[in-house]
Amino acid sequence: MNRDGDNVSCIRAVACNERALLCIELSGSVITPSLLEPNLDTYFDLPQGANVSLFQEPTTEKGFRFDAGWTNWSHFDFQPLTIGPITVGGERDWSDTTRVMTGTAFRSTRNMTLERGRSSA
Numbered sequence: 094m095n096r097d098g099d100n101v102s103c104i105r106a107v108a109c110n111e112r113a114l115l116c117i118e119l120s121g122s123v124i125t126p127s128l129l130e131p132n133l134d135t136y137f138d139l140p141q142g143a144n145v146s147l148f149q150e151p152t153t154e155k156g157f158r159f160d161a162g163w164t165n166w167s168h169f170d171f172q173p174l175t176i177g178p179i180t181v182g183g184e185r186d187w188s189d190t191t192r193v194m195t196g197t198a199f200r201s202t203r204n205m206t207l208e209r210g211r212s213s214a
Contacts, residue, residue, distance in 0.1 A: 100161065104195075105148070105149055105150075106147070107146070107148075111142070112139070112141055112143070114138055114141040114168065115153065116136065116153070117137055118136040119133070119135050121133050131177030132175070132177060134174075134175040134176070135174045135175065136173070138169065138171050140153060140165045141164075141166050141211055143170050145162070146159070147156055148210060153200065154199060155197070156199075158197070159196075160192075160195075161192065163190070163191050164189065166187040166189055166190055167188055169187050170184065170185055192212060192213065192214040193213050194212040194213075196208055197209055
């Protein structure tokens with residue numbers, strides 16, 4: 094307990110992560126009602142990104158949070174889908190995203206924590 098009578102926990106957490114680009118290819122056949130089995134081929138990428146999160150809980154009742162991140166959506170320029178002899182797909186013009194979030198937490202009871210925050214993307 095500190096001099097103001099608050100229960101002090103002083104939990105601090107810092108998390109940093111980086112997501113590498115992950116390429117996934119799918120291939121197989123599709124059974125249709127007409128009993129045709131055309132081949133199905135596609136690939137897609139899960140985007141790379143980075144994230145930093147900070148958490149500070151100066152007392153057991155109060156907490157503060159900060160989060161910032163980036164996702165490389167602009168990597169998604171084309172995703173083909175081939176069914177039998179037909180290939181479809183479209184050009185995309187996606188932009189990278191960045192986001193920032195700040196927030197506070199207040200533990201009103203032992204089993205309930207109220208959180209308030211603001212996010213910007």
